[in-house]
Amino acid sequence: MLQVLRNYNSSEAEQILSRMVLALLPNPGISESLITPEEEIRKKIFAEIVPPGKPLHEALERLSKEISELALSNANTREIKGRLGQKGLLPIGSYTIGFGPYLKHNSETFGVHNSDINDAIKHADRFQHLLQDMPVESPHFEAFSLFVKTHKASEPIDIFSLLVFASRAKAHLEVVDAWRVYHSDVDLSHAMSPLDILQAFIEKYGNPIAKGLDGLNEKFVLYTRLSLSDYVMTNPPYHFLDAHEHRSYTKDRRWYWFAHLEGNTLDIAFAFALDIVQYERDLKEHRHLKRPPA
Amino acid sequence: MGKNGEISTADKNDIIYLVDHATFKEWQPLIYIIPSSAVQSRLQIVPIDKRASPSELEFIIPDLKTNEFHIIEP
Numbered sequence: 390m391l392q393v394l395r396n397y398n399s400s401e402a403e404q405i406l407s408r409m410v411l412a413l414l415p416n417p418g419i420s421e422s423l424i425t426p427e428e429e430i431r432k433k434i435f436a437e438i439v440p441p442g443k444p445l446h447e448a449l450e451r452l453s454k455e456i457s458e459l460a461l462s463n464a465n466t467r468e469i470k471g472r473l474g475q476k477g478l479l480p481i482g483s484y485t486i487g488f489g490p491y492l493k494h495n496s497e498t499f500g501v502h503n504s505d506i507n508d509a510i511k512h513a514d515r516f517q518h519l520l521q522d523m524p525v526e527s528p529h530f531e532a533f534s535l536f537v538k539t540h541k542a543s544e545p546i547d548i549f550s551l552l553v554f555a556s557r558a559k560a561h562l563e564v565v566d567a568w569r570v571y572h573s574d575v576d577l578s579h580a581m582s583p584l585d586i587l588q589a590f591i592e593k594y595g596n597p598i599a600k601g602l603d604g605l606n607e608k609f610v611l612y613t614r615l616s617l618s619d620y621v622m623t624n625p626p627y628h629f630l631d632a633h634e635h636r637s638y639t640k641d642r643r644w645y646w647f648a649h650l651e652g653n654t655l656d657i658a659f660a661f662a663l664d665i666v667q668y669e670r671d672l673k674e675h676r677h678l679k680r681p682p683a
Numbered sequence: 684m685g686k687n688g689e690i691s692t693a694d695k696n697d698i699i700y701l702v703d704h705a706t707f708k709e710w711q712p713l714i715y716i717i718p719s720s721a722v723q724s725r726l727q728i729v730p731i732d733k734r735a736s737p738s739e740l741e742f743i744i745p746d747l748k749t750n751e752f753h754i755i756e757p
Contacts (some may be wrong), residue, residue, distance in 0.1 A: 417729040417743055457699050464696045473697055480706050 391455060393433040403459040405430060410452050413445065474560030475532060477518025486510060486555075487563040499672060501551065501567045509538035509551045510562065517583040518557065520612070529649035529656040530612055532557040533565075535583035546573045547675050552586055554645075565645065574671050584611075596642055596662040598627055610660040617653045629660055641666045714755040717744070721751050 394402040409431055438451045461469075473479045488503055495501040510516075513536040520532040536553040549571045555562040570577070570586060575593045580586045588609060595608035610627075617626070629646040646660035690698070701709075722744050729741040 415733065415735040417733050417735070417741060457703050460696060460699045461703075464700075466700065469693075469696055469700045472693070473701060478697075478701060480704060480709055482706065483704065 390459065391434060391437055393430065393437050399459045399462055403456055406434075406452050406456050406459070409434065410449065410456070413449055413452075471559035475557065477520075477532070477534065477557065479560055481511060481513070481516065484510075484557075484560055484562045487561060489563055489565050492564060492566070495567065498669065500569060505551055506553050506564055506567045509553050509567070510536045510555070510564075512538060513553075514538050514550075515583050519584065520557075527612075527614060527649075527656040529651075530658045531647050533659065534562060535587055537583045537586055546571075548572045549675070550577075550586060552583070552590060554587065556647075566643075568668075569672065569675075571671070571675060574674075591661045591663070594663050594668045596664050598629060598646075598660055598662050600624075600626055600628060608661060610657045612659070613657045615655040615657070617650075617655055627657075627660060629662070630655075711757055715752050716755060717747070717752040722747065 390399075390402060394405065397405065405427060408427065412431075434452075435445055435448060439445060439448045470479065470483065474484060486507060488506070492501070492503060492506070496503065516534060516536045518532070518534045520530060534555050534557045536555070537550050539550045540548070542548050549569045551567060552570050553564060553567040555564045557563075568590060570590050575586075575589050577586060577589055580589050591609045597606060597608055598610065599607040615626075627646075627648075629644050630648065630650070641664065643663045643665050644660075645662070647658040648660060649656045725744055725746060727743040727745065729743060731737050734741040
């Protein structure tokens, strides 16, 4: 803390410094009432932080630093980081990254290595944090993030975007899975966002996940709350809610779902299933899929 | 953000932490589009000595409501 302010408590000091910053910034007339000149203390602060002969606006950076230190001196920065991380507001470099159990298989079969995933997250062309601004709220909706990095190739047919799907909890990203999305295989002509790319990928390689004729073509569910009738409770509408069927599909399909059933209310954060056989078949058409071990 | 647009202490701390730790990539321009027909009669011209740039016109809309503008993000 500045020597001049040592007899003030942190809240008072913060207010004095904030008023000084306001006085130094362009003021179109909307904050007049907030500026209360405190000439003596201001002169002393300027004398402490601005070398003689230098313009007063050079004090702004130091004042900003002092305000930050005062404001955060009694705050729990770990809690702040967790709050911001959960909302998807932290700089990407501030998240820790973990890798889920599917990924070893991916590096061998799908040409996606942990180092590629790490690079796609840290140097993404685009990313999107899901759960923000969703119309339905639920404490059971897990937060997710998508990252996309496009890799160029000498042959247009081999251009692909690496799409990373990760769950987000506070300041940690746990990678659920990652896929090479070849532009020659998946129609991305209408994909504006990472979520659009995921949906186009699922449209190409996804399997229907709902039972019955009504949901025949339903391949993707995102942040949805369903009220289930008693009849439906005994005959769940989605394959992934049936543990027995779930197991029977794992040979050629990979299921991705996060749902919570409580009473008659089913909260689905996301659900989709991929036809692994078709995806692997398409991947083999591309060169450079396999690379020597690092 | 509180009901009356108030910023709580936690919100304030989050903002300060964000500003302190943001990298260059996190800074991006926002363009506010305010249809003039809705606010024309409420525009106040900022005196030249109080403008951020003396060479540009600057206005204050003291009672702008959140449903009177759009934000365009890159």
